[in-house]
Amino acid sequence: MDKLHLEIVTPHGQIFSGDVSSVVLPGSDGEFGVMPHHASLVSLLKAGIVDIETLDKKHDVVAINWGYAKIDENKVTILADGAVYVAGNSESDLANSLNQAKELIESMGSDTNALAATMAKMESIARAK
Secondary structure (H helix, E strand, O other): OOOEEEEEEEOOEEEEEEEEEEEEEEEOOEEEEEOOOOOOEEEEEOOEEEEEEEOOOOEEEEEEOOEEEEEEOOEEEEEEOOEEEEOOOOHHHHHHHHHHHHHHHHOOOOOHHHHHHHHHHHHHHHHOO
């Protein structure tokens, strides 16, 4: 099975590291997907969510405020100014991480339509877990 290694790092430490099937990133010119054997590139990332498809076809969500992605054939490294891994073992844990992610994205967002769409997508993916 083809896989991609994903790392998400902030100035405060590593948020995520692992092998994934694919990842969708909030690029400065719009969302784009990355799969194994992707062409190498470096991209500016805007506030939004990183939609991670795990090897078992589940989805994880990491909210970022902005950053850069370095993409190679089998590795994606995201350097983000701020990031929140949206997860939790209970409804209250999940709600808490969703609130932290919303605050992070709202702190950078000025486009209310894009902000609302990002929030809706993030909640939809997180609640489907």
